[in-house]
Amino acid sequence: MSAIQNETSAEHLLEVEDLHVEFRTRDGVAKVLNGVNYHVDAGETLAVLGESGSGKSVTAQTVMGILDVPPGAITGGAVRYRGEDLLTATDERRRDLRGDSMAMIFQDALSALNPVYTVGFQIAEQLRMRRGTSRKDAMAKAVELLDQVKIPNAKQRVKEFPHQFSGGMRQRAMIAMSLALDPDLLIADEPTTALDVTVQAQIMDLLDELRRERGMGLILITHDLGVVAEVADRIVVMYAGRIVEAADAYSLYKTPGHPYTDGLMRSIPRLDLKGQELETIRGLPPNLMSVPPGCPFHPRCPRAEDKCRTEVPTDHNLGLGRISACHFAEEMMSRG
CATH class of the missing domain: 3.40.50.300 (P-loop containing nucleotide triphosphate hydrolases)
Structure with missing residues (x-):
């Protein structure tokens, strides 16, 4: 050793x-x-x-x-x-x-995020698949996570797609996604x-x-x-x-x-x-x-x-x- x-x-x-x-x-x-x-x-x-x-x-x-x-x-x-x-x-x-x-944030947030799903859906999906959280509660948690990583107007932005986010906002969204399961x-x-x-x-x-x-x-x-x-x-x-x-x-x-x-x-x-x-x-x-x-x-x-x-x-x-x-x-x- x-x-x-x-x-x-x-x-x-x-x-x-x-x-x-x-x-x-x-x-x-x-x-x-x-x-x-x-x-x-x-x-x-x-x-x-x-x-x-x-x-x-x-x-x-x-x-x-x-x-x-x-x-x-x-x-x-x-x-x-x-x-x-x-x-x-x-x-x-x-x-x-x-x-x-264990979770990982990748260096290219645009490539790591799926372009055909909203940011909120991608965050909530983990909670639904791994925790059995209801769709409504999972989306509410997604809003909470986006708010924690200081994305303004999280309730609205959760419905948007990755291409609608700036580079810095996409990286924040990736951080929120990585923290979803604590x-x-x-x-x-x-x-x-x-x-x-x-x-x-x-x-x-x-x-x-x-x-x-x-x-x-x-x-x-x-x-x-x-x-x-x-x-x-x-x-x-x-x-x-x-x-x-x-x-x-x-x-x-x-x-x-x-x-x-x-x-x-x-x-x-x-x-x-x-x-x-x-x-x-x-x-x-x-x-x-x-x-x-x-x-x-x-x-x-x-x-x-x-x-x-x-x-x-x-x-x-x-x-x-x-x-x-x-x-x-x-x-x-x-x-x-």
């Missing part, structure tokens, strides 16, 4: 342990997840950061049991919800847990994609408020460090299908313990550096069909040395729950 998992499974709402997933295609095998470890507790927000292709969404899909199989194949590890291993559970058990105990765990996959900055902030504030009111665990998946700075309790950073750093939000932003995290931080625009050229991470993420030997980040790392090209770094425990998969983690931390 990784040092990231330093407490027993029973103490966590959700625990992902040493998860391995690969995609088997005509062109070869892509090792998408390579021993992912993280956990989230009730009432906590865990942010999962990383560039596109790092494995963030695949991990969430595996947790929810909606990974496309094939081409996806789970080759190792465990996913435990309240101590129960979901990977060995029956399909019926996974279906029972989806919605009731889950203990909510996974939000890029919930602010394609929204303007003001609406992004509103959505993030809404998720944080709902998390606090309901005491649920929240996993926030994003590539944007800016949107999680104020709401995340802990952060894990993914690269090439692996957790390369894990820390509480304050510590990670103050002193990154991995060169990849440091690069992400330096690429964020800052008001105190107005007029200066933004730093970038050179190169591109690796092809998961041919991940470089040693540390997968070494071709892009400004401080890579010979050992980085040949030795895969282990998880260095930096204390206070901080983990960094870098040969020079201690040196990185000493700068702070």
Whole structure:
């Protein structure tokens, strides 16, 4: 077990342990997840950061049991919800847990919503099918949920179709739908994609408020460090299908313990550096069909040395729950 998992499974709402997933295609095998470890507790927000292709969404899909199989194949590890291993559970058990105990918000709300049914019907349908709620009561609950996610004039909007909602309103409707069965765990996959900055902030504030009111665990998946700075309790950073750093939000932003995290931080625009050229991470993420030997980040790392090209770094425990998969983690931390 990784040092990231330093407490027993029973103490966590959700625990992902040493998860391995690969995609088997005509062109070869892509090792998408390579021993992912993280956990989230009730009432906590865990942010999962990383560039596109790092494995963030695949991990969430595996947790929810909606990974496309094939081409996806789970080759190792465990996913435990309240101590129960979901990977060995029956399909019926996974279906029972989806919605009731765990729910997911997808990044493209327009595609996730059915265009031929009203928003209210889609929310109410869950209550009718899973709770046996009457049509009238289910629609009343749909209005209540739309009101909770701060959609104005909910009694009228519940009768409208997804295309009649703005992008931000559709995302709010998706949040309402995911909360209909009162889950203990909510996974939000890029919930602010394609929204303007003001609406992004509103959505993030809404998720944080709902998390606090309901005491649920929240996993926030994003590539944007800016949107999680104020709401995340802990952060894990993914690269090439692996957790390369894990820390509480304050510590990670103050002193990154991995060169990849440091690069992400330096690429964020800052008001105190107005007029200066933004730093970038050179190169591109690796092809998961041919991940470089040693540390997968070494071709892009400004401080890579010979050992980085040949030795895969282990998880260095930096204390206070901080983990960094870098040969020079201690040196990185000493700068702070």
